[in-house]
Amino acid sequence: MDFYDEEKNVESYVQTAEGYDGRELVDVLKKHLSPGSTVLELGMGPGKDVALLAEAFAATGSDRSEAFLRRYCRDHPDADVLLLDAVTLETERRFDAIYSNKVLHHLRVEELRKSLRLQAARVNGNGLVLHSFWYGEGTEEHHGLRFTYYTDASLTAVIGPEFDKVACARYTEIDEGDSLWILLRRSCSV
Numbered sequence: 001m002d003f004y005d006e007e008k009n010v011e012s013y014v015q016t017a018e019g020y021d022g023r024e025l026v027d028v029l030k031k032h033l034s035p036g037s038t039v040l041e042l043g044m045g046p047g048k049d050v051a052l053l054a055e056a057f058a059a060t061g062s063d064r065s066e067a068f069l070r071r072y073c074r075d076h077p078d079a080d081v082l083l084l085d086a087v088t089l090e091t092e093r094r095f096d097a098i099y100s101n102k103v104l105h106h107l108r109v110e111e112l113r114k115s116l117r118l119q120a121a122r123v124n125g126n127g128l129v130l131h132s133f134w135y136g137e138g139t140e141e142h143h144g145l146r147f148t149y150y151t152d153a154s155l156t157a158v159i160g161p162e163f164d165k166v167a168c169a170r171y172t173e174i175d176e177g178d179s180l181w182i183l184l185r186r187s188c189s190v
């Protein structure tokens, strides 16, 4: 069983994440994506960012954890959400952009590479993807959850030919410069 399949871990995450959201990341996306565009969020967790995304875009939430989805749908029965693993992305739907906030660091590097390849196939035209990570180097495991840290260089090395890098920047979530976001545009050449 995955860490976030357990209700007690979901509730504990909700409390830990109190006071944090991805407004800064959503604002980056707003600068590059037209209002009303369709956006899929991967690993929505408690769903704060999907609500922020919905202020400007047609937002769809998703998560691999049914416990997180159940919790969100209890309060938002009409929400557009999908049970979706970021590694396999098994959906026929296409979006103008794909977004995640502190999700893809749980993947192995080769899984991240595969996820990005599949994301390229699930965005429309020269669609965008925006993802955030913890900044740093190496991989740690806590409670069976993997945490892989990235720098601009190590993250750029994972990106295949299907995407062009638009921008990458460090930002602060808890400690100064502890986080990194990257914005990619699907390449015209593939």
Ligand SMILES: C[S@@+](CC[C@H](N)C(=O)[O-])C[C@H]1O[C@@H](n2cnc3c(N)ncnc32)[C@H](O)[C@@H]1O
Pocket: 004, 017, 022, 042, 043, 044, 045, 046, 047, 049, 062, 063, 064, 065, 068, 084, 085, 086, 087, 100, 101, 102, 103, 106
């Ligand atoms: C650290 S929480 C972040 C939640 C939310 N994005 C936020 O900013 O609060 C990680 C989330 O990613 C989800 N997750 C982890 N691995 C995943 C995967 N392979 N596919 C989809 N979601 C995944 C977890 O269920 C959890 O909701």
